Amino acid sequence: MKRNIAVFASGRGSNFIALAKEAQRGRLKGANLALLVCDNPNAPVISAANKLKIKTLLVNPAVFPNKKAFEDAILRHLKENKIGLIVLAGFMRILSARFVKLYKNRIMNIHPSLLPAFKGAHAIKDAFGYGIKITGVTVHFVDDKMDHGPIILQREVAVLESETVDSLEEKIHKVEHNIYPEAVNLFIKGRLKVKGRKVLITTH
Numbered sequence: 001m002k003r004n005i006a007v008f009a010s011g012r013g014s015n016f017i018a019l020a021k022e023a024q025r026g027r028l029k030g031a032n033l034a035l036l037v038c039d040n041p042n043a044p045v046i047s048a049a050n051k052l053k054i055k056t057l058l059v060n061p062a063v064f065p066n067k068k069a070f071e072d073a074i075l076r077h078l079k080e081n082k083i084g085l086i087v088l089a090g091f092m093r094i095l096s097a098r099f100v101k102l103y104k105n106r107i108m109n110i111h112p113s114l115l116p117a118f119k120g121a122h123a124i125k126d127a128f129g130y131g132i133k134i135t136g137v138t139v140h141f142v143d144d145k146m147d148h149g150p151i152i153l154q155r156e157v158a159v160l161e162s163e164t165v166d167s168l169e170e171k172i173h174k175v176e177h178n179i180y181p182e183a184v185n186l187f188i189k190g191r192l193k194v195k196g197r198k199v200l201i202t203t204h
């Protein structure tokens, strides 16, 4: 049986699109990208999902009395859609410890730096401004701290002397669009074993 995936996104959605295209090309074998969860009514990712004919749940936090009610609405839909893996792709919200516990080691995030360096929402700019010579991309499981859980995959990106923040951003996104489907595939094949902070990648 195929494992249903939900992608959570708040903005542009280039990682969502990359994952959806991989799925449509049949390169996420054993997975079904069943749902986009979006918390921002103005996010371009919503029209991308429409074009790709992927079901969208728009949950605007402004219409809920508190975070628990907001998360409960999401959880209900995840259950209804039998979601087995949550993939955060530019989701600009911290999930509560309660939520993370319910999907322990079944929530992934992608971050545009080599964690633990440059956590937070402006990682590419921060790394560039720091004068870093090598940065990269991290895919990790989510725990209850921001940009912190066990690391699944990391890939480095060199910062050339001629680099601008825009060119670096472009390079990093390209790497993201390859590494995220790769991590999802490893998960679907049951090849990720979490031992404390370490994620072991098994051979089959």
Ligand code: GRF
Residues within 6 Å of the ligand: 009, 011, 012, 013, 014, 015, 016, 089, 090, 091, 110, 111, 112, 176
């Ligand atoms: C990506 O750089 C990702 O690493 C970060 O948020 C950005 C989302 O970009 N968590 P997009 O919306 O997928 O284009």
